[in-house]
Amino acid sequence: MMLPPGVSEEAFRAAIHEFTAALGADQVFTSEDDLSLYRDAYTPYRGMPDKEIVASAAVAPVSVEQVQRVVHIANKHRLPLFATSTGRNLGYGGAAPTLSGSVVVDLKRMNRVVEVNVTDCYAVLEPGVSFIELSHYLRERNIPLLVSAAENGAGGPVGNSLDHGVGFLGDNFARVCGIEAVLPNGEVIRTGSGAVSNGKLWPVYKYGFGPDVSGLFPQANFGIVTKMIFWLEPEPERMQGFSVSSSKHDDFGPMVDAIQMLRHKGIIRSSGARNPLRAANNSTVGMRSRNIPEVERLLSSPGDGAASAWDALSIATGIPNASVNGTVWGPAKIVVATLDHAREHFAKLLPHATFSAGTARDFPLDLATVPVDQWVGLGMPNLWGFQRLANQGVNRGHYYFSPLFKAQADDIFAMNRTVRKVMADANEPEILKRWGWQGGGGPFPKTYVLYYDFLVYDDAGLNARHLKLFDRLVKTCAEHGWAEYRAPAGFQDLVAGVYANNNSALRRFCETMKDAVDPNGILSPGRGGIWPRRYRKE
Ligand SMILES: Cc1cc2nc3c(=O)[nH]c(=O)nc-3n(C[C@H](O)[C@H](O)[C@H](O)COP(=O)(O)OP(=O)(O)OC[C@H]3O[C@@H](n4cnc5c(N)ncnc54)[C@H](O)[C@@H]3O)c2cc1C
Incomplete structure (x- = not known):
């Protein structure tokens, strides 16, 4: 039986007994079979049973009152809990807790x-x-x-x-x-x-x-x-995307600035930037490597290739060196006018760039006419993303390295150089090849983020090496001023440790609040890198 740290078997059994009285036996889970649902199906620690973060039990309250009773029992026995809602945080820890031995409070039944x-x-x-x-x-x-x-x-x-x-x-x-x-x-x-x-x-x-x-x-x-x-x-009347591309390497900077300015002005609703030629050999999930040796050679050369060399390669391959995209929605007339404005805006700035409008999608959508991989982008959630993973043979899952960086060309280039060097120094050619060169996208209006998936393998040794690389990437990026916005369960301390300004004043402030509002340290210890006093390594 897995016990939470600092909790005796007697206290644990008493708590389970009281949970059962409060919620009913069918809503308290302790068997290995049941608890397998609260393991991270994508655990980065595959093949490392002593490292995997697992729950000791799970409970499924159905009302606020039942949640209160669970919290009351946990306080009585000083039992750590970990709350999940739908519990599908795959890539960032799944339904597993941050601290092994915690009791998962599964709120899936509260679904009104x-x-x-x-x-x-x-x-x-x-x-x-x-x-x-x-x-x-x-x-x-x-x-x-x-x-x-x-x-x-x-x-x-x-x-x-x-x-x-x-x-x-x-x-x-x-x-x-x-x-x-x-x-x-x-x-x-x-x-x-x-x-x-x-x-x-x-x-x-x-x-x-x-x-x-x-x-x-x-x-x-x-x-x-x-x-x-x-x-x-x-629901808008119409939603339509557009992209602008150029074969000229040095257009990337002005194009990123221009697309972001449209975003800052509130003219477009989403934006992103890529360098399709530099990214031609990427093989992250959803990408197929074009295997162009010259791309690899330029990326690996000092200064990662002169602009003139990239320009020549772009002309030879027909793959653009710079590309930005945006989305517009609203009344159809306004979408048409906004796209005209964006087209003129880029034509004035970069007359040689190519502007392409995407397919106009009018609402209510006729889903029969929309390819299933585009549903999510139009507000129709589905599970296509999993199909995409499966299609690419990803069957042990992945976890995300998700750094934020400035939505500016200089930062995108610098971040790529830094990450590629860490991957090359670690002698992980497969990881480096999959990374290739990454652009950025802006779910957050004034910054870019990227999602690089570290694949999980059956080979525990390989997984362990990748964990070390992940650690090095986070720390090296931090030295350059970039930080993760989100992290898998096992990396909460690592990522929170980056936010360490003024002798970790933020962490210490959170700990002070934690000790005040949760003196028994029962709620999600370690989440966000915030540990209650009883579990803190001072
Ligand atoms: C194919 C695929 C595609 C994905 N696409 C995206 C994407 O587009 N965008 C994205 O953001 N992520 C994405 N993810 C990651 C993840 O699956 C989603 O973010 C998902 O929404 C998170 O799971 P959830 O909503 O079930 O949250 P949960 O797992 O329920 O919760 C997430 C975390 O929030 C905290 N929490 C949850 N509920 C509570 C509560 N009631 N009280 C206190 N704390 C709580 C817990 O710390 C928990 O671990 C993707 C993953 C995969 C595998």
């Missing part, structure tokens, strides 16, 4: 869409509602609202936004207007305007008065979220 308000465009959700379920709920009722779904449609707005995840409309926590949570002492709190008794403004004004403490709940351990106000997006 409490309210959808069409006038003010929001939903009040319980944690177990998935993106696919919410999308079906809206379509079945002909409600013309879209949910900002992640590519993994089995995840949900609550869990996704609580890990600062992103949907097709970008930053999902930015859509959270208020939170209801059970605190570590069992009390229920509502944040923002939800703190006004009988208040009307909870779903529409997020700050309320005084400190906005909603930000204490994502990537942290200050409460178990039991409800969330999540803003939805009115």
Whole structure:
């Protein structure tokens, strides 16, 4: 039997007994079979049983009152809990806890869409509602609202936004207007305007008065979220993407600046930048390497190739050296006018660049006419992403290295040089080959992020080497001022350690709050790198 650290077998058994009395025997899980569902199916520690982070038990409350009872029992026995909503955080830890031996509080059964308000465009959700379920709920009722779904449609707005995840409309926590949570002492709190008794403004004004403490709940351990106000997006009349490309290497900088300026002005809704020629040999999931030896040679040469060499190669291969993209939506007339504006904007700046408008998609969508791999980008969540992984033979999963960097060409080049050097120095040619050269995308409006998937293999030795490389990448990027926005469960301390300004003042502040609100250290110890006193290595 796996026991949480610092908890005796006697206390653990007593707690399980009390959970059973509170929730019913069929909602308390301790068998190996049942607990396998709370292992990270994509664990980076495959083949390393002593390192894998596993739960000791799981419980599935169905109401706020039951969550409170679970918290009460955990306090009594000083038992660490770990809350998940839909529990599909694949690539960042799955449904597994941060601390081995924790009891997972699985909130999948709390799956009511409490309210959808069409006038003010929001939903009040319980944690177990998935993106696919919410999308079906809206379509079945002909409600013309879209949910900002992640590519993994089995995840949900609550869990996704609580890990600062992103949907097709970008930053999902930015859509959270208020939170209801059970605190570590069992009390229920509502944040923002939800703190006004009988208040009307909870779903529409997020700050309320005084400190906005909603930000204490994502990537942290200050409460178990039991409800969330999540803003939805009115279905547009039309959605249309566009891209601009050029064979000239030195166009990349002005193109990135130009696309970002359209974003800053609020003219376009999403943006991204790539160098298709430099990325021609990438083989990350979803990409097929073109295996062009000259690309590899230039990338590996000092200064990673002169602009003139890249220009010549672009002409020889027909693959552009610079490409940016954006998305526009709204009334059809406005989409047409915005695309005209973007076309003129780029034509003035770079007359030789090629502007291409994507397919116009009019709502309500006729899904029969939309290829399934485009559904998510149009607000129709599905599970296609898993098919994409399977098609590429990825059957042990992956975990994400997800650094943020500035949405500027210099930073993109510098980040690529840095990462490639770390990978080359580590003598990991396969990883380097898959990386190739990465551009960036902007679910967050003023920064780029990339998602590089470290594949998991059956070979434990290989997995262990990759873990070391991941560690080195995070630390080296930090030396250059880049940091991860999110991290798999086993890397919480590593990534939190990067946010160490002024003798880790931020971490120490969080620890002070943690000790005050959770003196028994029961809630998600280690999440976000925040450890309660009892588990802290001072
Ligand atoms: C093919 C594929 C595609 C993906 N695409 C995307 C994508 O487009 N965008 C993206 O962001 N991610 C993506 N992911 C990663 C991940 O699957 C999603 O982010 C998913 O939404 C997260 O899982 P979830 O929604 O079930 O959240 P959960 O696993 O329920 O929660 C995530 C974390 O939030 C915290 N938490 C959850 N619920 C609570 C609560 N009630 N109270 C307190 N804390 C809580 C916990 O720390 C938990 O580990 C993808 C993964 C795969 C495999």
